[in-house]
Amino acid sequence: MQWNxxxxxxxxxxxxxxxxxxxxxxxxxxxxxTRLHTAGKTDSLGQVxxxxxxxxxxxxxxxQCKLIMVALILMIAAPTATHAITKAAHLHDLRxxxxxxxxxxP
Amino acid sequence: xxxxxxxxxxxxxxxTITAVAIIEVRNLYASAMLTSVYSLLMALVWxxxxxxxxxxxxxxxxxxxSTILLIGTLVHTAREEKPQKSxxxxxxxxxxxxxxxxxxxxxxxxxxxxxxxxxxxxxxVPEMMAQTVGFINGTPGKQKPPEGFDxxxxxxxxxxxxxxxxxxxxxxxxxxxLMAQHGIILPKVNGHAPAHVExxxxxxxxxxxxxxPNSVTSxxxxxxxxxxxxxxxxxxxxxxxLIMLLRRPRREGYxxxxxxxxxxxxxxxxxxxxxxxILLFGLYVITHxxxxxGGGFQGGVAVACAFILFALIFGRPALYRVxxxxxxxxxxxxxxxxxxxxxxxxxxxxGQFLDYSMLDLASPGDGEALGMTLVEYGVGITVSxxxxxxxxxxxxxxxx
Numbered sequence: 001m002q003w004n005x006x007x008x009x010x011x012x013x014x015x016x017x018x019x020x021x022x023x024x025x026x027x028x029x030x031x032x033x034t035r036l037h038t039a040g041k042t043d044s045l046g047q048v049x050x051x052x053x054x055x056x057x058x059x060x061x062x063x064q065c066k067l068i069m070v071a072l073i074l075m076i077a078a079p080t081a082t083h084a085i086t087k088a089a090h091l092h093d094l095r096x097x098x099x100x101x102x103x104x105x106p
Numbered sequence: 107x108x109x110x111x112x113x114x115x116x117x118x119x120x121x122t123i124t125a126v127a128i129i130e131v132r133n134l135y136a137s138a139m140l141t142s143v144y145s146l147l148m149a150l151v152w153x154x155x156x157x158x159x160x161x162x163x164x165x166x167x168x169x170x171x172s173t174i175l176l177i178g179t180l181v182h183t184a185r186e187e188k189p190q191k192s193x194x195x196x197x198x199x200x201x202x203x204x205x206x207x208x209x210x211x212x213x214x215x216x217x218x219x220x221x222x223x224x225x226x227x228x229x230x231v232p233e234m235m236a237q238t239v240g241f242i243n244g245t246p247g248k249q250k251p252p253e254g255f256d257x258x259x260x261x262x263x264x265x266x267x268x269x270x271x272x273x274x275x276x277x278x279x280x281x282x283x284l285m286a287q288h289g290i291i292l293p294k295v296n297g298h299a300p301a302h303v304e305x306x307x308x309x310x311x312x313x314x315x316x317x318x319p320n321s322v323t324s325x326x327x328x329x330x331x332x333x334x335x336x337x338x339x340x341x342x343x344x345x346x347x348l349i350m351l352l353r354r355p356r357r358e359g360y361x362x363x364x365x366x367x368x369x370x371x372x373x374x375x376x377x378x379x380x381x382x383x384i385l386l387f388g389l390y391v392i393t394h395x396x397x398x399x400g401g402g403f404q405g406g407v408a409v410a411c412a413f414i415l416f417a418l419i420f421g422r423p424a425l426y427r428v429x430x431x432x433x434x435x436x437x438x439x440x441x442x443x444x445x446x447x448x449x450x451x452x453x454x455x456x457g458q459f460l461d462y463s464m465l466d467l468a469s470p471g472d473g474e475a476l477g478m479t480l481v482e483y484g485v486g487i488t489v490s491x492x493x494x495x496x497x498x499x500x501x502x503x504x505x506x
Contacts, residue, residue: 076380080373083373084373
């Protein structure tokens with residue numbers, strides 16, 4: 001097994017784990033903010049790890065550059081989108097869930 | 107069962123679920139977002155079919171701009187759908203079922219998926235393939251016309267097909283049989299050998315494995331040149347009708363409620379950082395449309411998105427300072443003018459309408475490339491400006 005395949009596998013596995021925990025948290029968390037908190041990771045960290053993993057198995061340097069650029073754009077754009085959504089919810093007076101509120105328990 | 111079919115099945119099941127959800131959901135904002143999800147899933151299906159151009163259009167238009175415009179419209183209407191008595195209209199159900207059955211029956215006559223004997227592979231298409239933009243010298247993948255090149259013969263191909271191989275993965279047969287016969291040389295691409303074909307892989311190797319120059323653009327801009335021109339005209343007409351319907355004499359405070367997000371530092375900074383790159387990407391997609399996936403429609407939408415983002419973050423007064431409505435109205439028409447003007451130029455140079463090879467008689471391939479780029483720019487200008495006008499009108503409607 002070549003070294004780049006090992007690196008790719010590690011990165012892809014990490015990305016998949018992050019995405020999976022994000023999806024699980026989306027179902028498990030009690031309210032809007034916490035759900036977005038977990039879902040935001042799927043977009044940024046999970047995707048970026050997967051893209052970085054793919055860089056190591058791509059033979060073409062141009063494609064590698066493109067993958068890294070897509071990863072960078074996601075690193076900037078995805079958290080901004082999450083921020084904008086939470087800010088909009090906050091401005092609409094959506095109150096975060098606190099312990100004791102109904103509907104939060106799974 | 108191959109991986110491709112597995113992924114296709116999975117995606118199409120998701121598409122069906124999304125379609126049902128769009129109908130069932132009462133909240134119209136959720137419905138608009140689901141429409142966007144539907145388009146993105148369809149884009150993935152197109153990618154799986156190796157049709158990058160269609161996927162790109164679906165993602166840009168369906169997933170991007172139409173969602174923005176739908177939500178912009180929803181601001182004026184209701185947030186929730188009115189609950190209706192769930193009564194089945196039997197006549198309508200019968201008509202729908204009959205239509206669906208007829209459509210499914212119709213698919214039985216369609217050629218097999220990726221069939222080399224399908225009409226699309228031999229009727230006129232080889233001729234268009236010969237006119238792809240990568241015909242001419244210079245970079246790898248482009249060739250000089252052969253010695254004693256006769257451009258009258260180049261354009262008079264009689265549509266006969268010499269032989270069709272039984273192997274569906276063999277897409278090189280067109281080049282071998284017809285082009286050699288007529289002394290026409292197709293672009294040869296160095297470096298990118300056609301990807302290996304897995305056994306049982308039903309897709310033929312696509313054009314982006316074997317050819318860098320994009321045959322889709324040459325089909326869209328040359329083979330279906332009139333079609334694309336009138337598509338652009340339809341978009342132009344839509345923009346003009348919208349202006350006629352919605353634009354009123356500006357009242358006091360028509361720029362109200364477009365408050366720029368002064369206190370949103372993060373959004374402003376990220377917007378300032380990304381807008382130039384979105385614009386650059388849009389222009390790249392338009393310019394590069396003749397060589398890779400993309401073209402006027404997708405690039406135009408990307409450019410429009412950059413302007414819309416600018417208006418959302420910095421407010422419409424700022425947008426109107428950058429691009430006043432009279433200018434954007436003018437550009438809307440200019441795009442159509444560029445397209446038809448290119449056609450007319452070919453006419454004046456002695457060819458037929460939209461016969462781009464007339465633009466450069468010494469090397470018709472260069473003429474084709476030039477004509478297609480001009481036409482793509484025409485489409486791009488019209489599409490971006492119409493989308494921007496729709497957004498502006500919706501926003502203005504809200505503030506007056």
